[in-house]
Amino acid sequence: MNVMLGRYRLIRLLATGGMGEVFLAQDESTLGAERVVVKRILRHLANDQGFIDLFETEAKLAMQVRHPNVVAVHGFERVADTWIMVMEFVEGQSLRRILEAAKERSIAIAPPLAVRMISLSLQGLHAGHVAADSVGRPMNILHGDVSPENILVSTRGQVKLTDFGVARARRSGETSGRLKGKIGYLAPEVLNRASPDRRADIFSMGVVLHEALLLEPPPHSEVTVVEGTVSAPRFSVDARIPPGLQNVIRRSLEANRSDRFPTALAMSEALESWLVASHHTVLPTEIAAAIGIRSLPDGTSALATPDASTIAVDNRVSIQVDMPIDAGTAVVADSPPSVVADTPSSEIKSKPPTQMGMVKFRLPAGTEVFLGSRNLGVGPSGSISLPAGQVTLTLKNKK
Numbered sequence: 001m002n003v004m005l006g007r008y009r010l011i012r013l014l015a016t017g018g019m020g021e022v023f024l025a026q027d028e029s030t031l032g033a034e035r036v037v038v039k040r041i042l043r044h045l046a047n048d049q050g051f052i053d054l055f056e057t058e059a060k061l062a063m064q065v066r067h068p069n070v071v072a073v074h075g076f077e078r079v080a081d082t083w084i085m086v087m088e089f090v091e092g093q094s095l096r097r098i099l100e101a102a103k104e105r106s107i108a109i110a111p112p113l114a115v116r117m118i119s120l121s122l123q124g125l126h127a128g129h130v131a132a133d134s135v136g137r138p139m140n141i142l143h144g145d146v147s148p149e150n151i152l153v154s155t156r157g158q159v160k161l162t163d164f165g166v167a168r169a170r171r172s173g174e175t176s177g178r179l180k181g182k183i184g185y186l187a188p189e190v191l192n193r194a195s196p197d198r199r200a201d202i203f204s205m206g207v208v209l210h211e212a213l214l215l216e217p218p219p220h221s222e223v224t225v226v227e228g229t230v231s232a233p234r235f236s237v238d239a240r241i242p243p244g245l246q247n248v249i250r251r252s253l254e255a256n257r258s259d260r261f262p263t264a265l266a267m268s269e270a271l272e273s274w275l276v277a278s279h280h281t282v283l284p285t286e287i288a289a290a291i292g293i294r295s296l297p298d299g300t301s302a303l304a305t306p307d308a309s310t311i312a313v314d315n316r317v318s319i320q321v322d323m324p325i326d327a328g329t330a331v332v333a334d335s336p337p338s339v340v341a342d343t344p345s346s347e348i349k350s351k352p353p354t355q356m357g358m359v360k361f362r363l364p365a366g367t368e369v370f371l372g373s374r375n376l377g378v379g380p381s382g383s384i385s386l387p388a389g390q391v392t393l394t395l396k397n398k399k
Contacts (some may be wrong), residue, residue, distance in 0.1 A: 039320045040083075091154055120159035
């Protein structure tokens with residue numbers, strides 16, 4: 001594809017939805033032809049003046065939200081016979097793609113990594129909630145569509161929330177009287193057509209946190225409709241969720257919004273407190289490595305690396321982490337304990353090592369994994385990124 005749309009050169013189609021088409025593009029008016037994302041409104045909506053007016057208002061609101069954890073909206077303009085929104089380009093993947101790849105390969109996201117990504121998303125969400133206009137008046141911006149699809153993870157380890165402020169415009173283009181969208185992420189009051197506030201977004205982020213930790217939505221996602229009223233089962237604690245996070249998820253998913261966190265920042269602070277209390281530090285390189293959890297072509301088998309070592313609990317094990325982030329995932333496993341890579345050895349040798357590689361653990365219950373004096377916080381089944389090269393880990397029985 002090499003099509004000009006105003007001053008933007010469309011490179012390739014990224015996605016198509018009910019509202020428009022999304023393209024990777026280059027802004028030919030900037031030095032170096034900066035890469036951006038262009039959303040082109042579908043033709044039938046481009047002629048709906050009511051929709052365009054509302055969408056423009058929402059786009060202008062989104063342009064006021066400036067935060068490192070929010071995808072920037074650069075502009076909204078008419079080009080030829082349609083309207084476009086121009087946004088920051090984030091090179092990476094959506095959290096949805098990361099979770100789907102992890103689920104396909106039965107790779108659990110390490111809790112500290114999941115918590116840190118959601119905490120950063122909450123910080124971006126809070127920035128939108130408290131955004132003010134040029135004279136300091138609150139704009140009362142709600143996201144309205146918090147979900148893994150709208151959380152982007154960059155190759156540099158950044159986490160950014162996207163699609164701020166467009167949910168209301170999206171709903172105006174849908175058939176009235178009928179709920180559409182990602183129902184499993186909507187708060188009960190939204191499902192029941194009550195006027196939402198910022199706590200509805202907090203509920204949605206609680207669903208995302210649960211899904212990031214367990215690769216499955218909580219019971220709240222299973223909604224029922226009785227005589228026009230939508231209800232959802234009360235959240236029950238899952239034993240697989242680390243104890244310190246159970247209260248965070250429970251509070252974010254309270255059916256009564258008065259019982260939820262009052263702000264997205266308060267929920268983020270609760271998650272950061274858990275990280276500190278559990279002695280976890282998540283680096284941007286570890287977040288970036290999550291992008292490496294992806295499916296390999298059919299027929300690719302797990303092969304032992306030439307220097308695979310037997311692992312004995314309470315002993316040291318030396319492993320070679322040399323696969324590129326996009327080539328495969330090393331696995332430290334029992335039965336028998338070994339290190340394997342989901343990439344043919346020839347492919348590993350043909351690609352230069354990257355700075356980090358993703359390592360998956362399958363270990364006996366009660367085993368702790370240390371890198372030097374640092375407890376990696378990996379459970380019986382978990383994953384974490386490690387520096388490329390020879391890495392020595394110590395496995396200990398938890399006392």
